[in-house]
Amino acid sequence: MKKTIIILTAVLILLSCAGCGGIRTPEAAEGSRIGVLKGSSSERYAALHGTVRTYESADELAAALKAGSVDCILTDINQLKAVRRGHLGIRKLKQPLAESYFRMAAAVENPDLLKKVNAALAALEENGTLESIIQGHYRDPDYVYEVQPPENEDRIISAIVCRDFPPYSYTDSAGNPCGIDADVIRAVCAWLGVGCELTAGDGSELIAAVKNGTYQLAAGGITASSEQADLCAMSEPYAVCTQILLVR
Numbered sequence: 001m002k003k004t005i006i007i008l009t010a011v012l013i014l015l016s017c018a019g020c021g022g023i024r025t026p027e028a029a030e031g032s033r034i035g036v037l038k039g040s041s042s043e044r045y046a047a048l049h050g051t052v053r054t055y056e057s058a059d060e061l062a063a064a065l066k067a068g069s070v071d072c073i074l075t076d077i078n079q080l081k082a083v084r085r086g087h088l089g090i091r092k093l094k095q096p097l098a099e100s101y102f103r104m105a106a107a108v109e110n111p112d113l114l115k116k117v118n119a120a121l122a123a124l125e126e127n128g129t130l131e132s133i134i135q136g137h138y139r140d141p142d143y144v145y146e147v148q149p150p151e152n153e154d155r156i157i158s159a160i161v162c163r164d165f166p167p168y169s170y171t172d173s174a175g176n177p178c179g180i181d182a183d184v185i186r187a188v189c190a191w192l193g194v195g196c197e198l199t200a201g202d203g204s205e206l207i208a209a210v211k212n213g214t215y216q217l218a219a220g221g222i223t224a225s226s227e228q229a230d231l232c233a234m235s236e237p238y239a240v241c242t243q244i245l246l247v248r
Contacts, residue, residue, distance in 0.1 A: 023072050023247045026097045035061050035070035037083070039141075039166045042074040044221070045098050045243045049074075062087040065248060073246040078138045080244055093245045101237035102168070104185070105210050105218040108233045113157075113216060117235050120191040124184075125238075133183045134239055137167040145183035147190040156195035159185045160209050162220025163200035168239070169220040171200045181219040184238050207232050 023029050031050050036042040038054040046052045053070050055061040061083055064070045073090075074097060075083050084090055106114045124130045129145075136143040161181045162169035169181040177198040189196035201209065206218035207228045221241075224234060 023245070024093070026093060026095055026245060029072050029074075029097065029245055032071035033069070035064050035073045037061060037075065037079065040079065041076050041165065041168060041241055042243055044165060046074045049097065058083045058085070059087075062090060065090060065246065071247075075244055075246065076138075077242040077244050078134070080246075083246065089248060090246050091248075093247065096242050097245050098241075098243040100221070100223050100241040102181075102219070102239045102241060103222055103224065103237055104188075104235040105207050105222050105229075105232040106216060106235070107210050107213060108231075110216065111233065114233050114235055116192055117188055117217070120188040121184075121236055121238050123191060124187055129187055130184065130238055133187065134180055137180050137183070141167070144178070145187055147186050147196075150189065150193055150195045155193075156197050157185075157189050157192070157217060158197045158199070158215045159217040159219065160199045160201050160206055160215040161185070161218070162203040162206060165203060165221050168241070169200070175200070180239060185217060185219060 023032065029049055033053060034046040034050040035053050035055060036046050037058065038056055043052060043054065053064070055064060058079070061073055065073050066087070066089065073083060077096075080092065084092070104117060106117070121130070133145050136145065161177050161179070163171050163177075167179055169177070169179045172178050177200040182198055185198065186196050199215065203220055206220055206222060207226065209215045210218045211231045222234070223229070
Protein backbone atom coordinates (compact mmCIF):
# COMPACT_ATOMS: atom_id res chain seq x y z
CA MET A 1 0.00 0.00 0.00
CA LYS A 2 2.77 2.42 0.96
CA LYS A 3 4.62 1.62 -2.26
CA THR A 4 1.47 2.30 -4.30
CA ILE A 5 1.04 5.72 -2.67
CA ILE A 6 4.66 6.62 -3.45
CA ILE A 7 4.20 5.61 -7.10
CA LEU A 8 0.96 7.59 -7.43
CA THR A 9 2.61 10.65 -5.89
CA ALA A 10 5.49 10.43 -8.33
CA VAL A 11 3.07 10.14 -11.26
CA LEU A 12 1.14 13.22 -10.10
CA ILE A 13 4.36 15.23 -9.81
CA LEU A 14 5.38 14.22 -13.33
CA LEU A 15 1.95 15.13 -14.70
CA SER A 16 2.01 18.52 -13.00
CA CYS A 17 5.35 19.29 -14.62
CA ALA A 18 4.37 17.95 -18.05
CA GLY A 19 4.63 20.55 -20.76
CA CYS A 20 6.41 23.08 -18.57
CA GLY A 21 9.22 23.17 -21.12
CA GLY A 22 11.82 22.99 -18.40
CA ILE A 23 11.19 26.59 -17.31
CA ARG A 24 11.20 26.44 -13.55
CA THR A 25 13.30 29.52 -12.82
CA PRO A 26 13.51 32.97 -14.47
CA GLU A 27 17.01 32.09 -15.70
CA ALA A 28 15.60 29.15 -17.68
CA ALA A 29 13.39 31.52 -19.68
CA GLU A 30 16.41 33.08 -21.41
CA GLY A 31 16.09 32.69 -25.18
CA SER A 32 12.58 31.24 -24.98
CA ARG A 33 9.37 32.22 -26.77
CA ILE A 34 7.66 34.63 -24.37
CA GLY A 35 4.00 35.54 -24.69
CA VAL A 36 2.80 38.95 -23.50
CA LEU A 37 -0.32 41.09 -23.68
CA LYS A 38 -0.11 43.62 -26.49
CA GLY A 39 0.47 47.13 -25.19
CA SER A 40 1.64 46.00 -21.76
CA SER A 41 4.80 46.86 -19.84
CA SER A 42 5.86 43.23 -20.24
CA GLU A 43 6.71 43.74 -23.91
CA ARG A 44 9.83 45.73 -23.09
CA TYR A 45 11.02 43.27 -20.42
CA ALA A 46 10.35 40.19 -22.57
CA ALA A 47 12.40 41.63 -25.42
CA LEU A 48 15.46 41.60 -23.15
CA HIS A 49 15.17 37.85 -22.51
CA GLY A 50 13.68 36.06 -25.50
CA THR A 51 11.48 36.14 -28.59
CA VAL A 52 8.34 38.17 -27.95
CA ARG A 53 4.89 37.10 -29.15
CA THR A 54 2.04 39.49 -28.41
CA TYR A 55 -1.63 38.65 -27.92
CA GLU A 56 -4.72 40.85 -27.83
CA SER A 57 -6.39 39.28 -24.78
CA ALA A 58 -5.61 37.31 -21.64
CA ASP A 59 -7.58 34.34 -22.96
CA GLU A 60 -5.57 34.26 -26.20
CA LEU A 61 -2.37 34.49 -24.19
CA ALA A 62 -3.34 31.58 -21.92
CA ALA A 63 -4.47 29.49 -24.89
CA ALA A 64 -1.13 30.06 -26.61
CA LEU A 65 0.73 28.76 -23.57
CA LYS A 66 -1.48 25.68 -23.32
CA ALA A 67 -1.08 24.97 -27.03
CA GLY A 68 2.70 25.30 -26.82
CA SER A 69 2.85 28.33 -29.12
CA VAL A 70 4.89 30.06 -26.42
CA ASP A 71 7.14 28.59 -23.76
CA CYS A 72 6.00 30.96 -21.03
CA ILE A 73 3.98 34.08 -20.31
CA LEU A 74 5.36 37.29 -18.87
CA THR A 75 2.89 39.56 -17.12
CA ASP A 76 2.90 42.49 -14.75
CA ILE A 77 1.76 41.40 -11.30
CA ASN A 78 -1.20 43.78 -11.63
CA GLN A 79 -2.46 41.73 -14.60
CA LEU A 80 -1.70 38.34 -13.09
CA LYS A 81 -5.24 37.51 -11.95
CA ALA A 82 -6.74 38.43 -15.31
CA VAL A 83 -4.31 36.19 -17.21
CA ARG A 84 -4.80 33.20 -14.92
CA ARG A 85 -8.56 33.58 -14.37
CA GLY A 86 -10.36 30.38 -15.38
CA HIS A 87 -7.25 28.69 -16.76
CA LEU A 88 -6.24 25.60 -14.81
CA GLY A 89 -2.79 24.16 -15.25
CA ILE A 90 -1.04 27.54 -15.48
CA ARG A 91 1.29 28.23 -12.58
CA LYS A 92 3.48 31.18 -11.69
CA LEU A 93 7.12 31.05 -10.76
CA LYS A 94 7.84 32.30 -7.27
CA GLN A 95 10.77 34.48 -8.27
CA PRO A 96 9.90 37.43 -10.53
CA LEU A 97 11.81 37.96 -13.75
CA ALA A 98 12.24 41.63 -12.88
CA GLU A 99 11.22 44.10 -10.21
CA SER A 100 11.72 47.77 -11.03
CA TYR A 101 11.25 50.71 -8.67
CA PHE A 102 10.29 53.66 -10.85
CA ARG A 103 11.43 57.14 -9.87
CA MET A 104 11.28 60.68 -11.21
CA ALA A 105 14.49 62.31 -12.38
CA ALA A 106 15.44 65.94 -11.76
CA ALA A 107 18.56 68.03 -12.22
CA VAL A 108 21.14 67.67 -9.46
CA GLU A 109 21.17 71.47 -9.28
CA ASN A 110 17.50 71.54 -8.25
CA PRO A 111 17.36 69.81 -4.82
CA ASP A 112 14.47 71.98 -3.58
CA LEU A 113 12.19 70.69 -6.33
CA LEU A 114 13.03 67.08 -5.54
CA LYS A 115 12.36 67.68 -1.86
CA LYS A 116 8.90 69.02 -2.71
CA VAL A 117 8.24 66.13 -5.10
CA ASN A 118 9.16 63.58 -2.42
CA ALA A 119 6.85 65.29 0.07
CA ALA A 120 4.04 65.16 -2.48
CA LEU A 121 4.69 61.49 -3.29
CA ALA A 122 4.63 60.57 0.41
CA ALA A 123 1.28 62.34 0.86
CA LEU A 124 -0.20 60.80 -2.30
CA GLU A 125 0.88 57.33 -1.19
CA GLU A 126 -0.61 57.84 2.26
CA ASN A 127 -3.99 59.01 0.97
CA GLY A 128 -4.18 56.23 -1.64
CA THR A 129 -3.88 58.41 -4.74
CA LEU A 130 -0.85 56.61 -6.16
CA GLU A 131 -2.53 53.22 -5.85
CA SER A 132 -5.75 54.59 -7.38
CA ILE A 133 -3.84 55.90 -10.40
CA ILE A 134 -1.94 52.65 -10.92
CA GLN A 135 -4.97 50.38 -10.57
CA GLY A 136 -7.09 52.79 -12.61
CA HIS A 137 -4.81 52.42 -15.61
CA TYR A 138 -4.68 48.64 -15.30
CA ARG A 139 -8.48 48.40 -15.11
CA ASP A 140 -9.25 50.89 -17.87
CA PRO A 141 -6.95 51.83 -20.80
CA ASP A 142 -8.79 55.17 -21.07
CA TYR A 143 -8.42 56.09 -17.39
CA VAL A 144 -7.31 59.65 -16.65
CA TYR A 145 -6.68 61.09 -13.21
CA GLU A 146 -8.75 64.24 -12.83
CA VAL A 147 -6.95 67.13 -11.14
CA GLN A 148 -8.20 70.44 -9.84
CA PRO A 149 -6.99 73.68 -11.50
CA PRO A 150 -3.76 74.92 -9.88
CA GLU A 151 -3.87 77.54 -7.17
CA ASN A 152 -0.94 79.35 -8.76
CA GLU A 153 -1.34 79.41 -12.54
CA ASP A 154 1.84 81.44 -12.90
CA ARG A 155 3.95 78.54 -11.62
CA ILE A 156 4.33 75.57 -13.95
CA ILE A 157 6.48 72.45 -13.67
CA SER A 158 7.66 71.16 -17.05
CA ALA A 159 8.06 67.39 -17.36
CA ILE A 160 8.86 64.81 -20.00
CA VAL A 161 7.61 61.21 -20.03
CA CYS A 162 8.32 58.23 -22.26
CA ARG A 163 6.09 57.90 -25.32
CA ASP A 164 6.12 54.10 -25.69
CA PHE A 165 5.98 52.30 -22.35
CA PRO A 166 2.28 51.54 -21.65
CA PRO A 167 0.53 51.60 -19.26
CA TYR A 168 3.17 53.76 -17.55
CA SER A 169 3.87 56.23 -20.36
CA TYR A 170 2.39 56.52 -23.83
CA THR A 171 0.57 58.99 -26.08
CA ASP A 172 -3.01 59.10 -27.31
CA SER A 173 -4.10 59.53 -30.94
CA ALA A 174 -3.48 63.27 -30.66
CA GLY A 175 0.03 62.81 -29.28
CA ASN A 176 -0.86 63.87 -25.73
CA PRO A 177 1.11 62.20 -22.89
CA CYS A 178 -0.94 59.57 -21.04
CA GLY A 179 -0.45 56.81 -18.52
CA ILE A 180 0.57 56.23 -14.94
CA ASP A 181 3.69 58.41 -15.12
CA ALA A 182 1.84 61.38 -16.61
CA ASP A 183 -0.97 61.12 -14.06
CA VAL A 184 1.41 60.79 -11.11
CA ILE A 185 3.19 63.95 -12.25
CA ARG A 186 -0.17 65.70 -12.59
CA ALA A 187 -1.10 64.59 -9.09
CA VAL A 188 2.22 65.81 -7.69
CA CYS A 189 1.78 69.21 -9.36
CA ALA A 190 -1.80 69.44 -8.08
CA TRP A 191 -0.64 68.68 -4.54
CA LEU A 192 2.02 71.39 -4.87
CA GLY A 193 -0.61 73.80 -6.20
CA VAL A 194 1.16 74.48 -9.49
CA GLY A 195 0.46 73.88 -13.16
CA CYS A 196 1.87 71.01 -15.21
CA GLU A 197 3.30 71.05 -18.73
CA LEU A 198 3.84 67.55 -20.10
CA THR A 199 5.76 66.39 -23.17
CA ALA A 200 6.39 62.88 -24.51
CA GLY A 201 9.81 61.80 -25.76
CA ASP A 202 12.08 58.80 -26.30
CA GLY A 203 13.03 56.85 -23.20
CA SER A 204 16.72 57.29 -23.99
CA GLU A 205 16.50 61.09 -23.79
CA LEU A 206 14.63 61.50 -20.49
CA ILE A 207 17.58 61.86 -18.13
CA ALA A 208 19.52 64.08 -20.53
CA ALA A 209 16.47 66.33 -20.83
CA VAL A 210 16.50 67.17 -17.12
CA LYS A 211 20.28 67.29 -16.88
CA ASN A 212 20.51 69.99 -19.53
CA GLY A 213 17.58 71.93 -18.07
CA THR A 214 15.12 71.45 -20.91
CA TYR A 215 12.62 69.96 -18.44
CA GLN A 216 12.38 70.01 -14.66
CA LEU A 217 11.15 66.43 -14.21
CA ALA A 218 11.28 63.19 -16.19
CA ALA A 219 9.52 59.85 -15.73
CA GLY A 220 9.12 56.70 -17.77
CA GLY A 221 10.76 53.48 -16.62
CA ILE A 222 13.55 55.36 -14.83
CA THR A 223 15.24 53.45 -12.01
CA ALA A 224 18.34 53.92 -9.88
CA SER A 225 20.16 51.54 -12.24
CA SER A 226 19.08 53.27 -15.47
CA GLU A 227 21.75 54.29 -17.95
CA GLN A 228 23.05 57.78 -17.06
CA ALA A 229 21.31 57.58 -13.66
CA ASP A 230 24.40 59.11 -12.07
CA LEU A 231 23.85 62.30 -14.09
CA CYS A 232 20.66 63.30 -12.26
CA ALA A 233 18.95 63.25 -8.87
CA MET A 234 16.06 60.88 -8.31
CA SER A 235 12.89 60.90 -6.26
CA GLU A 236 11.67 58.19 -3.96
CA PRO A 237 9.89 55.35 -5.86
CA TYR A 238 6.30 56.06 -6.87
CA ALA A 239 5.56 52.66 -8.45
CA VAL A 240 6.94 49.12 -8.41
CA CYS A 241 6.75 47.15 -11.66
CA THR A 242 6.97 43.41 -10.94
CA GLN A 243 7.17 41.03 -13.89
CA ILE A 244 5.94 37.47 -13.25
CA LEU A 245 6.53 34.37 -15.38
CA LEU A 246 3.72 31.85 -15.97
CA VAL A 247 4.36 28.34 -17.23
CA ARG A 248 2.43 25.09 -17.73
